[in-house]
Structure formats: structure tokens, C-alpha cells
Amino acid sequence: MNRDPLHTAVCDLFGMETPIFAFTHSLEVVKAVALAGGLPVFGATRHTPEEIAIAIERIRESIGGRPFGVDLVLPSGMPERNDRAAIEAQLPPAHVAFVEQLKQEYGIPPPLRAGKRSRFVRSAEVAREQVRVVLEAQPPLLACGIGSPAEVVTEAKERGIRVASLVGNVKHARRAVAAGASLIIAQGYDAGAHTGEIGTFSLVPQVVRAVAPLPVLAAGGVVSGAHLAAALCLGAAGVWSGTQWLATCESPLEPAIKQKLLAASADDTTRTRAISGKWNRQLKTAWTAAWDDPGTPNPLPMPYHDILVGDTLTAIQDHQIGPLWGSAAGQGIGLITEERPAAAVLTEMAAEARTILAALTG
Numbered sequence: 229m230n231r232d233p234l235h236t237a238v239c240d241l242f243g244m245e246t247p248i249f250a251f252t253h254s255l256e257v258v259k260a261v262a263l264a265g266g267l268p269v270f271g272a273t274r275h276t277p278e279e280i281a282i283a284i285e286r287i288r289e290s291i292g293g294r295p296f297g298v299d300l301v302l303p304s305g306m307p308e309r310n311d312r313a314a315i316e317a318q319l320p321p322a323h324v325a326f327v328e329q330l331k332q333e334y335g336i337p338p339p340l341r342a343g344k345r346s347r348f349v350r351s352a353e354v355a356r357e358q359v360r361v362v363l364e365a366q367p368p369l370l371a372c373g374i375g376s377p378a379e380v381v382t383e384a385k386e387r388g389i390r391v392a393s394l395v396g397n398v399k400h401a402r403r404a405v406a407a408g409a410s411l412i413i414a415q416g417y418d419a420g421a422h423t424g425e426i427g428t429f430s431l432v433p434q435v436v437r438a439v440a441p442l443p444v445l446a447a448g449g450v451v452s453g454a455h456l457a458a459a460l461c462l463g464a465a466g467v468w469s470g471t472q473w474l475a476t477c478e479s480p481l482e483p484a485i486k487q488k489l490l491a492a493s494a495d496d497t498t499r500t501r502a503i504s505g506k507w508n509r510q511l512k513t514a515w516t517a518a519w520d521d522p523g524t525p526n527p528l529p530m531p532y533h534d535i536l537v538g539d540t541l542t543a544i545q546d547h548q549i550g551p552l553w554g555s556a557a558g559q560g561i562g563l564i565t566e567e568r569p570a571a572a573v574l575t576e577m578a579a580e581a582r583t584i585l586a587a588l589t590g
């Protein structure tokens with residue numbers, strides 16, 4: 229009997245059917261991906277520890293014993309305390325004035341809820357608590373978006389949790405291996421994410437070679453079975469994607485922003501610091517253009533930029549201020565043209581990859 233070419237090392241590692249990992253903020257997408265045989269990863273970084281604990285419980289209820297992951301962003305150099313007033317007191321007046329000017333220019337009312345990026349400060353204090361609840365809940369996978377602190381990796385492994393590190397270059401991949409990561413996600417410049425400057429096609433085989441025999445997932449622009457087949461040819465053991473799940477039927481994004489994503493082509497995205505203070509690929513909007521204009525203030529470092537703009541970004545979403553309203557989006561966006569169920573996205577990707585790989589091997 230022929231071996232399934234999609235049965236790779238990560239399938240054995242996690243007991244999953246198809247080596248497709250889906251980053252998402254939606255519990256509905258988590259459920260659909262898990263039931264279809266992929267491995268969903270819940271993006272928890274903007275959630276409080278209490279919310280994370282509840283989300284993990286809900287995930288378990290909805291997917292039974294299937295594997296899943298939780299993603300946290302744990303950058304170094306964040307302030308110790310979750311003290312918004314202390315951060316606000318340090319915001320440069322010219323930056324505050326620029327945000328006020330944008331609010332006036334576009335008539336942005338106050339947000340209807342606490343700002344997603346500003347309701348707590350990304351700080352060591354919050355990160356410790358987020359990590360604590362994730363470790364206590366023992367999901368099969370903890371993914372570290374930025375930074376993989378060795379003490380977190382060690383404790384996770386002691387509790388039987390595998391740790392994946394997202395990296396954008398070989399140096400960071402080696403650092404993640406030294407910290408004890410079980411899985412490396414080589415995420416290229418193409419990604420709808422905090423990205424480095426190396427494209428996915430160049431990055432993946434370099435990371436594969438540097439961290440062998442650890443399994444590597446290819447990320448950044450992955451939206452089809454052709455990408456999955458190519459990733460395996462580049463030496464990866466699977467793929468990890470984010471943008472394509474935003475446009476699925478289960479994704480709770482507002483219809484207007486889903487339409488923007490479906491209509492976008494690869495050159496409608498830009499790498500900008502205008503959202504979080506770190507380089508991040510987003511849809512081009514009047515917001516990204518305003519901050520990228522050389523005549524305007526430079527975005528502040530994380531987490532100061534979060535506090536500077538977090539309430540305003542949430543207000544833009546709450547009031548659907550079209551020209552300013554965007555989303556993270558990778559360069560693969562040009563191939564995402566219709567809203568489809570997440571399970572169909574996954575199974576069609578797998579089927580297309582099998583067909584391509586079968587044709588290659590005759």
C-alpha cells in the first residue's frame with residue numbers, strides 16, 4: 229500500500245490526520261478545523277488569563293480529544309507592570325496630537341468597548357499569568373508568537389506540552405531550538421503577521437537545514453494545496469496559516485471586512501508598524517498610509533503604540549470607518565476569493581496537495 233504523502237512527522241507527534249495548522253481567534257474555526265483533521269491554534273494573546281482558561285475549556289468540550297494549540301506572544305523587553313496610566317504618561321504629545329487629528333479628520337467616535345490592544349498593557353505581569361493558565365490547562369501545543377522564553381518552554385515540556393516557536397530567520401530558529409522548542413514555524417515575509425524580511429520560499433529550507441531533525445512548518449502566504457505540496461518539497465513537515473481562516477464561513481469577522489479581504493490582491497497588503505509598533509503585514513488602509521507618511525510621527529515601540537492607538541483601532545472597527553478599517557493579511561490573499569467552510573478549505577488543500585505530489589512521483 230502507498231504511504232499517504234501528507235502523513236508527516238507532525239501527524240505522529242500530535243496524532244493528527246492532515247499536517248495543516250490553523251491560527252485563529254475564533255472558537256468556531258477551531259472546532260471546524262479540528263473536526264476536519266487539522267490542528268487549530270487559538271490566538272490568546274489579547275485575552276485575559278480568565279478568558280483563556282474558559283476558551284480552553286470550550287475548545288475541549290467542542291473537539292473532544294483532538295489535538296489543538298494555544299498561541300501566546302511573549303516578547304522580551306515589555307514593562308513589568310500592567311499599568312496603563314504609567315504608559316500613557318510617557319506618550320509623546322506629538323503622537324497623541326496626531327491620533328487626535330486622525331480622529332477629527334475621519335469623525336471617529338469613541339469605541340463601544342475597551343480597546344482590544346489597550347484594555348491591558350502587554351507586560352511581564354500579564355504574560356506570566358497568561359502562561360500560568362495555559363500551562364495548568366495542558367493543551368497539546370503551546371505556540372510562542374514572538375520570543376520563546378527558556379523557562380516557559382522547560383515548564384511546558386515538564387507538563388507534557390509541546391512548544392512551537394514562530395521564527396523569521398535562522399538565528400531565531402537556532403535560539404528556539406536551544407530553548408527547547410519541539411517544533412519550529414518558519415514564517416516568511418509574505419505572512420499576515422509580525423514578520424521579518426525573508427520570504428517564505430527562501431526561509432523554509434534554510435530553517436529546515438538549521439534545525440534538523442526537528443520538524444518545521446512553513447508559514448506565510450500559504451492558502452492552497454500547491455503551497456502545502458511545495459512546503460513538503462522544501463523539507464517542511466506541514467504548513468501553518470492565518471489569513472485564509474479569516475475568510476471562512478465560521479469566522480466571526482464583520483461582512484464588510486470579509487469582503488475587503490476577498491477582494492484584495494497581494495499588493496493590497498503592506499508591512500507596517502502602524503498597528504502594534506512592530507512590523508506587521510496588514511491590508512493597506514488610510515490608517516497605514518497616514519502612519520507610513522514620512523511627514524508624520526513614527527509609530528512607537530510595542531507596547532506604547534498599543535496604548536496610543538488601541539482604543540482608536542477598536543473604535544474604527546466598532547463604527548466600521550471604511551477607509552481606515554483593515555486586518556492582518558498575508559500575500560496569499562490574492563487566491564482567497566470566496567467565503568468557504570473551514571472544513572472545505574482544509575480538505576480541498578489536502579486533496580490538491582495529494583494530487584500534485586502524486587503527479588510528481590508518477
Ligand SMILES: Cc1cc2nc3c(=O)[nH]c(=O)nc-3n(C[C@H](O)[C@H](O)[C@H](O)COP(=O)(O)O)c2cc1C
Pocket residue numbers: 251271272273299300301371372373374394415418419420421422447448449450468469470471472474555556557558559560
Ligand atoms: C488576524 C491575525 C492575527 C494574528 N495574530 C497572531 C498572534 O497573536 N500570534 C501569532 O503567533 N501569530 C499571529 N498571527 C500570524 C499567524 O500565526 C500566522 O503565522 C500567519 O497568519 C501566517 O501567514 P498567512 O497569514 O499568510 O497565512 C496572526 C495572523 C492573523 C491573520
